[in-house]
Amino acid sequence: MVIQIFGTAKNFDVKKAERWFSERRIPFQSIDLKEKGMSAGELDSVLVCLEKSAGSRTAALE
Template sequence: MNIQIFGTNKSFDTKKAQRWFKERGIKFQMIDLKEKGMSRGEFDNVCRALGGWQSLVDENAKDKDTLTLLRFLAPEQQADKLFENQQLIRQPIVRNGRQATVGCCPEVWQTWE
């Protein structure tokens, strides 16, 4: 297993995901979205695994202006705008190869073991 957790240290669900993997002795790589962010390739792979970028959007994000702008952009521009504004992404994103989840999903992670 090659687990990557994308999130921030302030996110409660990110901490929950880290704790879940630690308790099971599963090694993971933590990527802080505030410090580094996702590369374009990582973003595209996660979108593919989740069936589209729409499932990544955090409707409760603080940046309401960009969230509104995202809704009114042309469909071909929306994914690019979300990639540019990663503070709008729900956390955590947990990747295992080509599989990915968004949010806290221990029921899915158990199937990866």
């Protein structure tokens, strides 16, 4: 399983996450949302994870 980091290349939190994974030699993939948007499948997988933590899809979207 490869971790995906969605954000922009210049975002401080994205850089911090990339550094954290690199230091621990954990494989990850960065996806720059300014260059390439999320596919429908990627967006759906994010919503599923948010739905699990929020309890419902409506609550996750709020």
